[in-house]
Amino acid sequence: MDLHSQLSKNMEQIISQFKSRMDNFDTALEQSKSSCSKVHDLVSLSADYTIFKELMWKTLAMLQQQVQLLTAGFDKHEMHSRRTVLLFHGVPEDDSENTESKISRLIHNHLKLPCIDDACIEACHRLGVKKDRHRPILVRFSNMKHKSSVWNAKTALKGSGVTMSEFLTKPRQETFVAARKHFGIKNCWSSDGVIIVALPDKTRTRMVSLSELQQIISKYPQDTASQEPKLLRTTRRGNKNTAK
Helix, strand or coil: CCHHHHHHHHHHHHHHHHHHHHHHHHHHHHHHHHHCCCHHHHHHHHHHHHHHHHHHHHHHHHHHHHHHHHHHHHHHHHHHHCCCEEEEECCCCCCCCCHHHHHHHHHHHCCCCCCCCHHHEEEEEECCCCCCCCCCEEEEECCHHHHHHHHHCHHHHCCCCCEEEECCCHHHHHHHHHHHHHHCHHHEEEECCEEEEECCCCCEEEECCHHHHHHHHHHCCHHHHCHHHHHHHHHHHHHHHHHC
8 A cells, every 4th residue: 555545544544533432422421411410510521522622623634734745745756756757558568578679669660759769768667467458668768858758749659559648646647537537538638747637718727636626626517517528529520511
């Protein structure tokens, strides 16, 4: 389990345990109200409990903020370490392959970048456990200039069956997938580890976390977000009919 998942799980357990104990105390307090003769002591205990509960909830909120800050800092650091990495999807896989040679040929033949040679690649290997599908190839370039040159030429891969993507961290990948599900695949992309979304009002917004995405989604519910793609499809259909 990664740090992000572990921190989130720990915080959820703390909140769950605290809520369970407070609920039990609430139940016991309500039951004692009908049987306790010392009304003054009961009122005092009730007031003390209320203050204690408020204090604990504030403490948990502060701890949660600290976890969010820690997670965001770790995510930022991890994404920075991946800034020169690209993933190549759909490259055929075989048992005796040389992934570096495959990527070099792909860059030279499809992307038309003869200046990017083996010396520009620091690491190149398949990612994950071998399955029925071709595993993506992780490529770490020697510097940002080489990575950017390859990334900016990705449209040349159209129709080849091979695609490229940035190596996003788990939180950013989850944000990216959720954004594409809500706003549409063509309206979401990433650049230097930042998720960019084209909104229905024709503006663009940048985000790196699910909390930021949720704020945007609250402004553009599913029915609103889905209107723009339908409008674009209708416009394109009209343009095609006009062209005929």
